Amino acid sequence: MTKLVLAPLLALAAACSAQTAGPKLTAVEATMVRAVDAEKSASLALLERIVDINSGTMNLPGVVAVKDVISPQLEALGFKVRWNPMEAFDKRAGDLVAEHACPAGAGKCGKRLLLIGHMDTVFEPSSSFQKYTIVPGTNGNVATGPGVNDMKGGLVVMLSALKAMKAAGALDMAEITIVLSGDEEAHGEPTDLSRRDMIEAGKRADVALEFENNSRIGGKDMIRISRRSSLSWRIETTGVSGHSSQIFNDHFGYGAIYELTRILDQFRTQLPEHGLTYNVGMVLGGATATVNPTNTGGSATGKSNVIPPTALASGDIRTLSNDQTERTEARMRVIVRDHLPKTGATITFNEGYPAMAETDAAHALVGQLNEVNAALGLAPQEIMDPMLGGAGDIAFVAPYVPAGLVGTGAMGEGAHAEGETVFLDSIPREAKRMALLMYRLSKT
Template identity: 45%
Template structure:
């Protein structure tokens, strides 16, 4: 495994801080500022959630971007909105920066969009005691608020002075614009000017009920299987002349994947399958049609699925095994498979673990408990994966909630303050 450029620096930094037994006087003031303004943070979250910002609701994404841009302007950051080319069909991204000469250069990552488009029947904001439900409340407007409120606490005690911090809130994390080189080009460029990246997707609770940190995330990629058979009378199936048909061959291949390609942190899921005498999909590749008769051997089959892996070495092993299975055709059939990479993997490097160590110590010193690493196989893809190959990275610094992407998405209100305290102390220690 190749260590990223700042891995050893992060390790040294973590060891120098790990001995801290309590908060310093300035850190105590930071915590007091967070607690004193928790209600303000909750109000900001409510305002953001009450604006629909489904990825394809470009106007809504920009409106949420303006709301957060105003916050960063108040904090003395230099802000700008990056429009995407019309061909990318996405709203754009919010960037806020400040420059200084002390400590680590940080990149803080959030996103403005949600999976709930403008016509979604899912409610916006609804508070129920110590929890709140709404569109994107934990994925990830809660995380965006945590970034703002942590920086606000630091600013109030003068701890932002002379620091270098970049913030990027993407407008299309839930459905990244194509080509990726364009839609994530500015984020990659920001990472190249940074030492450490912190992302604020919702934290995931482990079996013991503890908040965790994400040091690794699996890639998101896709595969397409195309199978051909001999069309003919169904009474001849299994014979040397007629063969097995496309549907049996597709079934053989999928079962071969299930039995032979399994290894830890690797998954492959067929999400769409069509078979018959004729098949076809629409331009999006998410809908299709098939025609066939029970007394006719299927001539064609198509399967589309995803593949998630933790390293490129794991990907290459999976590709090789899957291709070998595809090549073992049943009589009278043939098949081909192609792969498409989307999100790169975020491998759990020593540098990432070192950043988690600093974060965990900050949490423990604040009386909020240590933060264990979440097993990488338990998270899907996220924006931080585009920058993790370049800098030491940590994700999962956001709020705690349930039901992301569903009508039941909610958030534990107390987790906003808890995560804001941890984040503010972490940023303070990294930028000293």
């Protein structure tokens, strides 16, 4: 009787287990996972090697040295690699462009993939933060160093994923273009030249993956599908100078500093809307006001009893979409030209990073990524609020590429600050995610 009762129950349990079991890895995917694990020690050694090369944006030889480490690794994977220097026109290092053609012909290997990254960091040779080290007390799982997270860790994730695809034979039938800029942290201008390689590649791509640092919030791995813009502005105001006892009268008016104050306060009260931030980073004014050549400071002179004839302010704007950028700039211009008596003002906007808005195709791509996570036994990744992130290169190709993911690289903390860290266990995990995702995209 016991056997008769247990048999149906065991069969039912087996059936339920089969129905609830997650998706399985294919043989090719399992090979890629094993290849990433086998490559882990070499990946970490590569990370240390490139972190110890100072590649601050303005250290052009350092950026080139990082390129010289990465180029042969891509060539060994079958990529055709070229270096496009930019120093002649924008005093920046240049772009590393690598192309892996589809052997069946362009567009015949599933989705055409564009991988985006950068080789520079914010840490110039003058920084005291120069070397890769393991953080004590972390059981060897956390490393620190300049750009270790943003984004040399991402470069290692990208290479590890591609090597895993190669080991499994999955790279052979993939069409992939890689563009690694040498000046993401301070791009050259004009951007139609400094980002020409990336934009041209974007026009030929179906999906873009940006290997910038990833994030974990509340214990959950995140992914981004949008980026806010980042551009700078500068206001210069003028006034009639004279004895302070005569300020506000019909001849002398209000002076340059009151005009600048009016503008900034109206920005504060009239511009706010969802997704928009606008910072005032520097203000100078008086009898004279001069900004230094790097736009990072300046000097002013004046006296309390002299009406100031000159003032200036600079800051930035960050938006969720390019439409929001255009709307905000137009409103700022209207505010600026409504002068106080006997004053003048102008505003200029400098080139920056455009916005990358969310798309339905990007949401669908996150769905495919989470199918990969399920196959790997990982929790789904959630879409991160773009207000928590900054600008980046992928926004330059967003108008041309239907879908893109931001933050497919390593995880860590403190990017752009001395003491920046990377979680070393995130590198193989992200490499597995990206290897499987790129493989699946190359089949559809």
